[in-house]
Amino acid sequence: MARFNCCTKSLVIFFIISAIPNAYIISVERAKPTTHVYRYHRSGGGWFRECAKLDDLHRRFIVSLFEGGVAQVQVPDGHFPDTVLEETLLVREAELAGNASLGIAVDGRRSRALVANADVIGNRYSSLAEYDLSTWRRLFLTQLTVPVPQ
Numbered sequence: 027m028a029r030f031n032c033c034t035k036s037l038v039i040f041f042i043i044s045a046i047p048n049a050y051i052i053s054v055e056r057a058k059p060t061t062h063v064y065r066y067h068r069s070g071g072g073w074f075r076e077c078a079k080l081d082d083l084h085r086r087f088i089v090s091l092f093e094g095g096v097a098q099v100q101v102p103d104g105h106f107p108d109t110v111l112e113e114t115l116l117v118r119e120a121e122l123a124g125n126a127s128l129g130i131a132v133d134g135r136r137s138r139a140l141v142a143n144a145d146v147i148g149n150r151y152s153s154l155a156e157y158d159l160s161t162w163r164r165l166f167l168t169q170l171t172v173p174v175p176q
Contacts, residue, residue, distance in 0.1 A: 066099045066111035079132045081139075081159060088139055090127035094118060096141055096157070116162050117141075125151055138165065 064087070068075075074092035078099075081088050087099040095118035099111050122143050129142040137159045145151040152170040157163065 062107060064099065064101065064111060066113050068113050076127065077129050079130045079139075081132050081134065083134050083137075084159065088116075088130050088132060089113065090130050090141060091118075092126045092128075092146075094122055094125055094127055094143070096127055096130070096139070096162075117157060117164075119164070121167070122153070122155070125153075132159070134159075 075089050076092050077090040078087045080086075081098075085101045085103070087101070089097045089099060091097055096116045097113045098116050099113050101111065105111075124145065125143045126146045127141050128144050128146070131140040132138075133140065139157045139159055141155045141157065143151075143153045143155060150171070153167055154170060155167045156165040158165060
């Protein structure tokens with residue numbers, strides 16, 4: 027019986043101690059941001075945005091989608107801080123279906139975007155694709171892995 031009381035007290039102490047970081051995270055999330063924050067709505071579902079890079083030449087954010095593909099969040103010239111921006115899908119290729127877009131590098135000098143794609147769950151595929159920033163035409167796709175026969 028004494029062992030049970032010890033375990034109960036330990037659990038209560040553990041939950042109280044673990045509540046402190048959770049309370050801090052909640053208070054930080056509810057606080058007014060000290061810097062400018064862009065808020066936007068997702069388009070076409072999806073649950074996770076892996077990476078976002080600023081394309082300052084075209085005044086937009088390029089966003090990689092965990093469900094595969096690339097989207098943009100256009101920032102208009104007369105943007106007000108309370109305005110909610112819209113995300114629009116730019117690229118979703120059937121050849122890369124089932125793979126996540128895990129990273130983006132924007133090369134403004136060449137007007138290109140490099141996108142890293144991979145099979146996150148099975149870890150059987152990875153590639154690097156390059157797109158033109160104005161037309162979103164794919165310039166190349168390099169497969170980085172070779173399937174291993176089982």
